[in-house]
Amino acid sequence: MSDQPDFDHLDVDYDQFLPLLQGANDGLLAALATVPESGRVLDLACGVGEPAVTLARQRPDLRLTGIDISETQIEAARSRAAQLGNDGVRFEVMxxxxxxxxxGSVDAVMxxxxxxxxxxxxxxxxxxARVLVPGGRLTVAVWGTLDMHAAMRLGLRCLEAVLPAEQVPDLSVFDKLAAAGVREGILREAGLTAVDSRTLRWTFERADFESWWSFVLAIPGPMQDAFRRLGQDALGRARRTMAELAAPCRRRDGSYAFPMGCQLLSGRL
Ligand SMILES: C[S@@+](CC[C@H](N)C(=O)[O-])C[C@H]1O[C@@H](n2cnc3c(N)ncnc32)[C@H](O)[C@@H]1O
Structure with a gap:
């Protein structure tokens, strides 16, 4: 994806994103329940080690390898995994x-x-597909169209309210990749069969407006870069726009519940 953040130099508390990703996590881990006893699982672009570490806790029998191109992410994943005391779990820069x-060296890729x-x-x-054993499955959770991701969709609308169109980040790649059949076609062309794509939906909760707004501002990427470039005045207007846009998701007690969704794709070798 273009404009991806520099994951080697991000100063981010990744745990804050776990609730945002809850539905994706649950769907992914449920899909991996069929991996055989002592199976070998590969986590691609594993970041700081979730959901691999959760999977290792649930299934200590699995031999798990997480790989990521970023050294700092892999270091963080290794220190998370150290608490497991399971030498069947490893993280590698790759x-x-x-x-x-x-x-043909792994039973499942996620x-x-x-x-x-x-x-x-x-x-x-x-x-x-190359590293899977025959019959092995690839299962991937990805963001779907932009309108399924409440934080990105509403954040972008706040920027549109305060910036000229040409300065609003172009996140159309979300919708292009999520267009019907695009990702499924990539799986089939790689030789995978029984290709399946479904939508996962869940709710992302925030205690109050302030924690929602600060969460939106903390998402690394082009949207955050654009927010950081705003002056005080424009940022204040963007914040007021968000208060209006988020109002339908406000509950009586002042907390918020945002609808979230992603795609879960899978295919078998
Ligand atoms: C949005 S993060 C997701 C991390 C993790 N899977 C999670 O759910 O928290 C994307 C990750 O992709 C990694 N990445 C980007 N390009 C990659 C590549 N070509 N090979 C491996 N990892 C890559 C980044 O370093 C980053 O850790």
């Missing part, structure tokens, strides 16, 4: 577009908001 793994969003999707899926 590109998902050129896996340094043997052909990815959360990495494969089919970052890097070169065609190469990634070809590589995943």
């Amino acid at each position: 590109s998902m577009d050129a896996l340094e793994l043997d052909t 990815s959360r908001m990495g494969a089919l969003m970052m890097g070169d999707p065609i190469r990634t899926v070809r590589e995943a």
Whole structure:
């Protein structure tokens, strides 16, 4: 995906994103329940190690490898995994577009908001298909169209309210990749069968407006860059726009519940 953040130099508390990703996590982990005892699982673009570490807690029998192109993300994943005391879990710096793994060496490949969003999707899926054993599955959670991601959709509308059109970040790549059949076609072209795509939906809750607004401002990427460039005045107007846009999601007690969704794609070798 173009304009991806520099994951080597992000100063971000990744745990704050776990509730945003809850539905994606649950769907992904449920899909992996069929991996056989002592199976080998590969997590592509594993970031700081979730959901791999959660999977390792649920299934300590699995041999889990997480790979990511960013050294700092892999270091963070290793320190998370250290608490597991499971030497069947390892994290390696590697590109998902050129896996340094043997052909037919893993039983399942997974990815959360990495494969089919970052890097070169065609190469990634070809590589995943190469390293899978016959009958092995690739399961990938990806953001779908922009309107399924409340934080990005509403954040972008705030920027549109205060910036000239040419300065609003172009996030149309979300919708292009999520267009019907695009990602499914990439899986089929790589030789995967029984290709399935479904939408996962869940609710993202925030205690109050302030925690929602600060969350939206903390999402790394072009939207955050644009917010950071705003002057005080424009930022205040953007904040007021968000208060109006978020009002339908406000509950009586002042907390907020935002509808979220993503795609879960899978295919079998
Ligand atoms: C949005 S983060 C998702 C991380 C993690 N899967 C999660 O759900 O928290 C995307 C990750 O993709 C990684 N990445 C980008 N291009 C990559 C590539 N070609 N190969 C491996 N990882 C890559 C980034 O370093 C980053 O950690």
